[in-house]
Amino acid sequence: MERALLETRELSEMGVFLASQKRRVLRVREACAQGVSKVSYKLALYNLIADKEQSILFCPIFKSASTSWLIALLEMRGEWTPQNTPDDLNAIRKRVYKILMGFTVGEISYQFYNKPSDQDIFYQNRFLVVRHPFERLVSCYRDKFENANKPYYHELHGKRMMRMYRDLGDNPVSRTEVNNLMARADADPDRERVLGNPFANPVGPTFTEFIKYVVFENLNKENAQFLQRLNAGADVGQRKDNIFSGPPTAEVACSYFSQLDTALLYQLTKKYEPDFKLFGYTPNEYLKCSDEYIQP
Structure with a gap:
């Protein structure tokens, strides 16, 4: 029964x-x-x-x-x-x-x-x-830019990404860096293909x-x-490790997005607009991460 x-x-x-x-x-x-x-x-x-x-x-x-x-x-x-x-x-x-x-x-x-x-x-x-898309972008940044000693993907692509987008690989994320990334991606679409499209x-x-x-x-x-x-x-x-397990990433992503101003966050929102429309995601919770966010 x-x-x-x-x-x-x-x-x-x-x-x-x-x-x-x-x-x-x-x-x-x-x-x-x-x-x-x-x-x-x-x-x-x-x-x-x-x-x-x-x-x-x-x-x-x-x-x-x-x-x-x-x-x-x-x-x-x-x-x-x-x-x-x-x-x-x-x-x-x-x-x-x-x-x-x-x-x-x-x-x-x-x-x-x-x-x-x-x-x-x-x-x-x-x-x-x-x-x-914003969790995906932060995951890309942390894994391929910050974790510079990870051998697998970093050896294949990470070093080239680092040379394209930043002068020093050990600095924390900054508004200037994200602004430069967006500007270079707009100026040279071939750069953008290496990052999280x-x-x-x-x-x-x-x-x-x-x-x-x-x-x-x-x-x-x-x-x-x-x-x-x-x-x-x-x-x-039967695998000992759960391939789909992991800590929640929303809070981690918010800690990164809190370092950006709202204007830059809206630029990122525009860039990933197709994802929001295709899959029903919303950027709102991440826009609130900014210290400059004002409740509409």
């Missing part, structure tokens, strides 16, 4: 989860229809991870649990073991997954919509994981048109439910 009740509750919770997914996907599609996402298709295709064996198409977003989810997907395939480290990730990814290069937009559309017996089965689970940029209109799931990075229960939906909870859950 207790087992039956538990199964009924789990089914009910999964129903709530799937209903929330439908609402989010509808929001994304409506926002895209209004022209929120205006980026190149090549960039979007470059970021996709296609796993036919697992029936998964995943768009990893920088600083939105992308490494954790990539490891989870590799675990599901038996390609990741406790002996592996983050230093192995790039090589394993290149070996296991092929980048979707060489496809035109029309070919992608044809594969998803006109061949349901083939491609639709291969890629039933098309998803991305999202995070509040809005979600809409790496995702692009190609993927958002076909998306089926939008998972919120900071909701641990939701991550577990999606793994259950993929029939992979047991495969990933």
